[in-house]
Amino acid sequence: MKPADDFNNRLEEAIKHPKNLGELEGADVVGTVGSEDCGDMLRMWVKFKEIDGKRVIDKATFQTFGCGTAIAVASVATELISGKTVEEALTMSGEDLSAPLGSLPPLKIHCAQLVEEALRSALAPDAQAPEQKNVAPTLLQRMQSPAQEKRKIVLGPSK
Numbered sequence: 001m002k003p004a005d006d007f008n009n010r011l012e013e014a015i016k017h018p019k020n021l022g023e024l025e026g027a028d029v030v031g032t033v034g035s036e037d038c039g040d041m042l043r044m045w046v047k048f049k050e051i052d053g054k055r056v057i058d059k060a061t062f063q064t065f066g067c068g069t070a071i072a073v074a075s076v077a078t079e080l081i082s083g084k085t086v087e088e089a090l091t092m093s094g095e096d097l098s099a100p101l102g103s104l105p106p107l108k109i110h111c112a113q114l115v116e117e118a119l120r121s122a123l124a125p126d127a128q129a130p131e132q133k134n135v136a137p138t139l140l141q142r143m144q145s146p147a148q149e150k151r152k153i154v155l156g157p158s159k
């Protein structure tokens with residue numbers, strides 16, 4: 001099997017059966033980002049637990065208005081960061097987070113960066129609990145809220 005076939009199979013599997021999809025009940029923090037490249041959005045919830053006096057990621061989940069690659073990367077990324085400390089998770093690049101899928105095609109690298117940015121947003125020192133941020137229950141509801149009417153979508157150069 002060629003590497004491209006291998007990548008496509010892993011991608012297809014992760015899109016068909018995404019792990020950790022949906023809102024995370026009892027999440028400690030949430031991060032939401034949008035891509036200027038494509039206008040897609042991704043939200044990530046993270047819940048922590050203590051192990052041997054260390055605060056580690058217990059579980060992470062996501063929702064996205066994104067392409068299949070963003071879904072696939074978020075799926076594998078939420079599995080990869082489980083058990084890591086915030087510091088460890090923050091050392092991971094989009095490339096690290098998408099590594100289980102294989103090398104992304106150049107046009108899809110920003111999809112992994114969207115996942116990385118959502119993770120960074122959720123793990124930022126000033127990240128707050130979902131209810132403190134007055135986050136709408138779903139990404140769709142957030143997009144439909146009046147505050148979003150002023151959203152300006154900036155389209156990047158065509159690639």
Ligand code: FES
Pocket residue numbers: 035038039040066067068069070108110111114
């Ligand atoms: Fe927008 Fe993939 S094309 S996240």
